[in-house]
Amino acid sequence: MTDLNPTVPPHPADSPPLLEIAGLSVDFRLGSSVVHAVRGVDLRVSAGQTVAVVGESGSGKTATALSVLRLNPEPPCVYAGGEIRFDGRDLLALSDKELGRLRGRDISMVFQDPMTSLDPLQRVGPQVAEVLRHHQGLHRARAREQTLAALEEVGIPEPERRYRQYPHELSGGLRQRVMIAMALVGRPRVLIADEPTTALDVTVQRQILDLLVDLQRRHAMAVVLITHDLGVVAETADHVVVMNQGRVVESGSVLDVFDRPVDDYTRRLLAATPRLEPA
Amino acid sequence: MTTTAPATAPSSPVLVELDGLRKEFGGGHGSVAVDDVSLTVHEGETLALVGESGCGKTTLTRLLLRLLAPTAGRVCFEGRDLATLSAAELRYLRRQMQVVLQDPYSSMNPRWRIADVVAEPLITHDPAARGRRGRARTRERVGELLEAVGLDAAMRDRYPHEFSGGQRQRVSIARALALEPRLVVLDEPTSALDVSVQARILALLAELQQRHGLTYVFVSHNLAVVRQVADRVAVMRRGRLVEVGDAAQVFHEPRHPYTRQLLDAVPIPDPRRARRAGGRAGGAHGTRPGADAAAAGPPAAGGTGGSGG
Ligand SMILES: Nc1ncnc2c1ncn2[C@@H]1O[C@H](COP(=O)(O)OP(=O)(O)O)[C@@H](O)[C@H]1O
Ligand SMILES: Nc1ncnc2c1ncn2[C@@H]1O[C@H](COP(=O)(O)OP(=O)(O)O)[C@@H](O)[C@H]1O
Numbered sequence A: 001m002t003d004l005n006p007t008v009p010p011h012p013a014d015s016p017p018l019l020e021i022a023g024l025s026v027d028f029r030l031g032s033s034v035v036h037a038v039r040g041v042d043l044r045v046s047a048g049q050t051v052a053v054v055g056e057s058g059s060g061k062t063a064t065a066l067s068v069l070r071l072n073p074e075p076p077c078v079y080a081g082g083e084i085r086f087d088g089r090d091l092l093a094l095s096d097k098e099l100g101r102l103r104g105r106d107i108s109m110v111f112q113d114p115m116t117s118l119d120p121l122q123r124v125g126p127q128v129a130e131v132l133r134h135h136q137g138l139h140r141a142r143a144r145e146q147t148l149a150a151l152e153e154v155g156i157p158e159p160e161r162r163y164r165q166y167p168h169e170l171s172g173g174l175r176q177r178v179m180i181a182m183a184l185v186g187r188p189r190v191l192i193a194d195e196p197t198t199a200l201d202v203t204v205q206r207q208i209l210d211l212l213v214d215l216q217r218r219h220a221m222a223v224v225l226i227t228h229d230l231g232v233v234a235e236t237a238d239h240v241v242v243m244n245q246g247r248v249v250e251s252g253s254v255l256d257v258f259d260r261p262v263d264d265y266t267r268r269l270l271a272a273t274p275r276l277e278p279a
Numbered sequence B: 001m002t003t004t005a006p007a008t009a010p011s012s013p014v015l016v017e018l019d020g021l022r023k024e025f026g027g028g029h030g031s032v033a034v035d036d037v038s039l040t041v042h043e044g045e046t047l048a049l050v051g052e053s054g055c056g057k058t059t060l061t062r063l064l065l066r067l068l069a070p071t072a073g074r075v076c077f078e079g080r081d082l083a084t085l086s087a088a089e090l091r092y093l094r095r096q097m098q099v100v101l102q103d104p105y106s107s108m109n110p111r112w113r114i115a116d117v118v119a120e121p122l123i124t125h126d127p128a129a130r131g132r133r134g135r136a137r138t139r140e141r142v143g144e145l146l147e148a149v150g151l152d153a154a155m156r157d158r159y160p161h162e163f164s165g166g167q168r169q170r171v172s173i174a175r176a177l178a179l180e181p182r183l184v185v186l187d188e189p190t191s192a193l194d195v196s197v198q199a200r201i202l203a204l205l206a207e208l209q210q211r212h213g214l215t216y217v218f219v220s221h222n223l224a225v226v227r228q229v230a231d232r233v234a235v236m237r238r239g240r241l242v243e244v245g246d247a248a249q250v251f252h253e254p255r256h257p258y259t260r261q262l263l264d265a266v267p268i269p270d271p272r273r274a275r276r277a278g279g280r281a282g283g284a285h286g287t288r289p290g291a292d293a294a295a296a297g298p299p300a301a302g303g304t305g306g307s308g309g
């Protein structure tokens, strides 16, 4: 494990973005009706930085996140405008094959419900190992070894035993850890986590957030963390993007946005957030 | 739940008393979902029941409502042991105890109009609600109830799927109030809602409590929400109560380490404070002074290697 020098900010604010979403518009076309789910969203994230995307349900957070790897179902989804630049390339313009090579290796996703990524009929270890075999062409034994190391890194006790278990045999927290292991085993430079702790109890949420922050620091990943919980934002993010009805209504450093929210909607979100101690 | 209601609810009369309640599922070798729970609920108070999922909160409320029979122990409503009541007496008593669940949609017949959903308890429990004259009266009452929960009476002819999550929760509150209950069990009533909707539902519940002198048992895993509503808090862990006390005491001077653990896990929606708190996730921030980074303690992976939840 590499310890960061605490006196050096791990990511100068002016470092170039690794991932940049510019003017993204996403529509869902159902028959004659169109839902403009994402309307000109801008977002940039640098290596070692965490950008939180907050907003209420239906505000377009997931549609934005899925666009990065073009995972929105087409149809009904239509990418109506904008660019998503990663490493100088526009992801929206890549072929499926090129994009497939990026998935899991350069850019990974973690979802709220681990079962969207885990096959219920397969043991969890081989599922993680499969990612390595696919992306790095590793042989069975080597992939297994690295998978065990990955399970251990995400804090799964008894990785040998867990390797052989099925998803339903694991608690929600452990399943989420497996999914994080699967997302990170290819050492991606960008991690997009869509409400990774929303379905979990606070104590398990705390562990998963600590884990994500730790892994991010260790690997200097760029993280886009989607959440509707401003508490989670305050604890993990450097930068916040507030979405409402498909638009970015506010964007800034976490301190600025919490101290001096300029948008009315942001203020309302802050006011509605329950707190243990009065603000 | 209200600011005017006395926070010292225990001085008001006991409405429900749980005494040595135990519930086992699955016969002799089954699991114990509720284990030796004794607790009182006082008239007019909001008693919050908190704990992680699977700790037995819902089972305890089902025992309280006698939707489940306990393996051992008793539930008394105003001093009467529910197990000794006849079916007719129990039916009458049920009118006074209602429940609102996290996901009201699952308990609503999708083919019923909202008016029928709200009227159902009236029609089941109240002979006066039936017949031609009853129907007119019921219609009027449904309109009143919808308005009492902040919905437009004209919405009565719509179907559940036409409502948002927050509106559906209002409908289920209207239904719970139809029979003018004294006790309402709210089982994670806002857990599935967005924060701004949650805030409005909590305000509505407070207003209704004040207006109707309701007693609430409020189940939640979110301590920050509990903080807004509870007069007293009961903390549950693995089927047992580990701590019961006034909200102020439980939040400021928790007696049980598990309560402390639950409190510490709640994310603080204040970046400065979150960053000051040691050992929290708040971490790799360029904006943060280096000294704080050191205070945040070692990276978490080692520390989270336990059972992993
Ligand atoms: N696959 C889809 N088909 C049709 N509409 C969709 C689809 N995915 C999302 N939407 C719509 O796009 C909008 C934004 O949804 P989403 O991005 O999931 O919001 P959030 O993640 O912020 O809750 C919503 O109106 C939603 O109904
Ligand atoms: N009908 C049932 N049959 C068997 N086990 C049950 C049943 N209901 C609840 N349980 C078990 O009892 C325990 C407590 O569950 P529950 O009361 O739903 O917890 P909570 O509401 O705190 O999440 C859990 O282990 C759950 O699996």
Ligand SMILES: [Mg+2]
Pocket (backbone or CB within 6 Å): A061, A062, A063, A194
């Ligand atoms: Mg979403």
Ligand SMILES: [Mg+2]
Pocket (backbone or CB within 6 Å): B057, B058, B059, B187
């Ligand atoms: Mg429950």
